[in-house]
Amino acid sequence: MNVIVCIKQVPDTTEIKLNPETGTMIRDGVPSIMNPDDKAGLEIALELKDKYGANVTVITMGPAQADKILREALAMGADRAILLTDRKFAGADTLATSNALAGTLRTLDFDLIIAGRQAIDGDTAQVGPQIAEHLGLPQVTYVEDLEYIESKTFRIKKSTEDGYQIIEVDTPCLITVLSSANTPRYMSVGGIVNAFRKEIEIWGADKIDVDELKLGLKGSPTRVFKSFTKGAKAAGQIYDVDASKAVDIIIEKLKEKFII
């Protein structure tokens, strides 16, 4: 079984500062981590490795420094790591990113592609589903748990707003995973030592199977109109009352603000 996990390096903070002129994030001085949903996805892949001997490949697209999370993934137990880095990828929105990743995946063998649900820096939850669409694969999003039930089939627990769905899906397929799915393992000491003895494969745009016009800024239809830090809201009020009283209070407040 070949499992490929798409991971992203993200700034480790909830207080991301933005450059007011460009509207982009200021990454300097902010520690970078493996995106939590992606890390949970990697854990699922590594559990498949433990149980069924799956071969686990991790891929990230980003600057050269993003190899740090690939080393971390290798130290946790991944077998192979690919860093997609090229000036031609720069300025990519989710569509151009998913095109680059899909172009890479086209050149690799896989039974299962795992992505995190969304990255904590962008929160779009678009890249995983877009990859599945580019590759024409069945996809299951918001995965909490996964079980390999027979040759080529997974039984998946998918989280929904009001509960769970249990879905069976045949391989090859793509899933997006929630960070609540598991507690990712620690890197092992031996894994860390070995991670620096393995080579991280560096791939540029020439190595992947995609039209270059679909990459980077050229391939990105999204334009950021404005980025801003959310203003602080006044503290809310909490009423500890029964439901009928709560309804009265809500109606009264809505009337006060001329909403109804």
Add this chain to the structure above:
Amino acid sequence: MNFSLTREQELFLQMIKEFAEKEVKPLAAEIDEDERFPEETVRKMAKLGIMGIPFPTEYGGAGGDNILYSMAIEEISRFCATTGVIVSAHTSLCIAPIYEQGTEEQKRKYMPKLCSGEWLGAFGLTEPNAGTDASAQQTTAIPDGDEYVLNGSKIFITNAAYAQVYIVMAMTDKSLGTKGISAFIVERDTPGFTIGKKEKKLGIRGSATCELIFENCRIPKENLLGKLGGGFGVAMKTLDGGRIGIASQALGIAQGAMDETVKYVKERKQFGKAIAQFQNTQFQLADLETKIEASRLLVRVAAYKKDEKIPYTVDAARAKLFAAETAMEVTNKAIQFHGGYGYTREYPVERMLRDAKITEIYEGTSEVQRMVISANLLK
């Protein structure tokens, strides 16, 4: 000369800091209070390769080095010195002498299970009448056929109650003095070997420190470690390495007390302002911080030299002396900064002071370190 961390060291620190914060810190107060050996933490460390960091993979080790090992002991001891010394005694005092001075058969037999943490290791040198004067060994090992027969007792043995393998020093020929001491590998279930009373200690209260008792305990001859009569050398060389572990432990305790103090002085208000705003606080913290960083550099130099196979006896002595005395000073002042709260068990600094004291005593007292350093200076 390069003082930057390598990328491997950075990644290792990321792992060990997270592990210490999530797995070691939550148990620290409880295992101290209950004098309980943290078996569950040892199992978790074993799974991650922390019980065999500086040994080659061919013997089951993690393939790391003494710098990583030193960093691990430091980060673990920042929260729990008990857990730190369990790893240190196991690694430096039991696996290291087998690796450095054992035969190929001994390494193959013992190292994989010790490095994987399936077995825990201990070391027996100290006796009721042989402490700093380790040459005054009274435990004897008399050859008899294919065996040695051990009689005597060892005291204050870290990990004793949970270990499966012990490095034990005994007199094979009293007439030769220190040259009559030999080292042996003793397995837990050997008939005639029992674990005696558990000590009630001031600090590192979870570490299961006990007596080892040998009554006509028969050890196969192939369990002689090093040469016959070479045991004193085995012990001294082992303690040189052990001092890197204990210096790292002391450094961790000091850093842990500093972290607690920095947090506290920013929060605690007296006379209308945070006590961090008083210059007395600032100047004292600056002095302590400088000593902690100096300890760290001394420890790293000793570990580096051990890795590079450069003689490091004096470096390890300096590191242990300075880090241990720094740990005592920092923890003592940490309590002073915390005032009355610091004297209670609501805050961890009183435990840190109790834990720090042993670092000036075991694996060579501070006086012994001064002897080692000055002997080298005045030779």
